[in-house]
Amino acid sequence: MRDPAEQPLIDGLRRGDRAAFATAYDRYRARIHGFLLRLSGRRDVAEDLFQEVWLKLARSAPRLREDTDLAAWLFTVARNEHVSYRRWSMLDVSRLVALGDEGSYASHERAPDALTDDARAMHRLERALAALPAASREVLLLVGVEGFDQEQAAAMLGVRYDALRQRLARARAQLAVALEKLEKTETKKAARAAAPETIRGAR
Amino acid sequence: MSEPDDKGHDLDALRALPPRDADPEHAALVRARALAAFDVAHGGDMWLARATALWSRVLLPTVLAGAVGVYLTWAVRAASALYH
Numbered sequence: 001m002r003d004p005a006e007q008p009l010i011d012g013l014r015r016g017d018r019a020a021f022a023t024a025y026d027r028y029r030a031r032i033h034g035f036l037l038r039l040s041g042r043r044d045v046a047e048d049l050f051q052e053v054w055l056k057l058a059r060s061a062p063r064l065r066e067d068t069d070l071a072a073w074l075f076t077v078a079r080n081e082h083v084s085y086r087r088w089s090m091l092d093v094s095r096l097v098a099l100g101d102e103g104s105y106a107s108h109e110r111a112p113d114a115l116t117d118d119a120r121a122m123h124r125l126e127r128a129l130a131a132l133p134a135a136s137r138e139v140l141l142l143v144g145v146e147g148f149d150q151e152q153a154a155a156m157l158g159v160r161y162d163a164l165r166q167r168l169a170r171a172r173a174q175l176a177v178a179l180e181k182l183e184k185t186e187t188k189k190a191a192r193a194a195a196p197e198t199i200r201g202a203r
Numbered sequence: 204m205s206e207p208d209d210k211g212h213d214l215d216a217l218r219a220l221p222p223r224d225a226d227p228e229h230a231a232l233v234r235a236r237a238l239a240a241f242d243v244a245h246g247g248d249m250w251l252a253r254a255t256a257l258w259s260r261v262l263l264p265t266v267l268a269g270a271v272g273v274y275l276t277w278a279v280r281a282a283s284a285l286y287h
Contacts, residue, residue: 016245018238025234033230034223050225051233058240125216144217172213 002069010068013061021061025054028074035075035141039082041130049081056081075146076156079138086134124186128178136171143168 012020032053037046056077064073129137142153154164224230 016241018241021238021241022234025237029230030222030224033225034220037223047225047229050229051236054233054237055240058237059244061241062244121216122220125220129217140214140217144214145220147218175213 002067002072006070010064010066010070013057013070014064014066016062021058024057024070028071031071031146032074032078035146036078036082038126038129038141038145039079039134039138040085045085049078049085052081053078069152071146072148072152072156075142075148079142079156082134082138124179124182128175128182131178132171132174135167136174139164139167140171140175 009020009024013024033046033050036049036053037043040046040049053074057074129140132140139153139157142148142156143150148156150164150168151161153168154161157164157167159167225233
C-alpha cells in the first residue's frame with residue numbers, strides 16, 4: 001500500500017528538488033539493487049539495470065502523478081527493465097550464454113561450512129531462489145522478499161489477481177522442492193566429510 | 204512436488220533475507236548520473252536544449268534552403284546568359 005508519508009517526496013520529485021531525489025535514492029537503493037541482483041542472478045547485469053531504473057526515475061520525475069506509489073513504480077520499472085534485458089538476450093547469442101549463468105552469484109558466495117546455522121539457511125534459501133525459473137523468482141521476490149501485497153504484485157506483473165495467486169502457489173512449491181534438494185545435497189556432503197574422520201577415530 | 208507450508212513460513216523466511224546493496228562506488232556513480240539527468244529533466248540545461256533546437260530546426264534548414272536558392276538562381280542566370 002502507498003505510504004502517505006511519501007507525499008512530500010513525490011511532490012519534491014515533481015518539482016525538481018534534488019534533496020527529494022537523493023532521499024528516494026537512499027531509501028530504495030538497496031532494495032532495488034537486491035531485487036535486480038536476485039532476479040538477474042548476475043552482478044554486472046544487475047548494476048546496468050539498476051542504473052537504468054534510476055535514470056528513468058530522473059527523466060520521468062516531472063511527469064509523475066501526484067498519487068504515485070514510489071516503491072511500486074520503482075519495482076515495476078526494475079522488473080520491466082529485466083524483462084527487456086531477457087528479451088534482447090534471446091536475440092543475442094553472447095548474452096544467451098550469460099542467461100544460462102543466471103543465479104551464479106548465489107553459488108559464488110562464502111561456502112556454507114564457514115557460516116552459522118541461520119546464515120547457512122539463508123544461503124540455502126538464496127541458492128534455491130536462484131535456481132527457480134524467472135517467472136517464479138519475480139513473484140517470490142515481490143511478495144516474499146519485498147512484502148508487496150498480492151494485488152499490488154499482480155498489477156506490477158501485469159496479470160490478474162487469480163493468475164498471480166496461482167503463480168505464487170506454484171513458485172512456493174518449486175521453492176520447497178529446491179530447498180529440499182539442497183538440504184539433501186548438503187547432508188550427503190556433510191556425511192562424506194565426516195566419514196574419513198570416523199575412520200581415523202576408529203583407528 | 205512437495206507443498207509449501209500453509210502458514211507462509213517460507214514467505215517469512217524470504218522476507219528475512221538481507222537487502223543486497225550496490226557496490227558503494229557504483230552507487231555513487233549512478234547517483235551522480237541520475238541527479239544530472241534529474242536536473243536536465245527539470246530544465247537545468249534548458250538553454251542548451253533550446254539552442255540546439257533552434258539550430259537544428261530553424262537556422263540550419265534556413266541556411267541550407269538559402270544556399271540552394273542562391274545556387275539555383277545563379278545556375279538559371281548562367282544558363283540564360285550562355286543561351287543569349
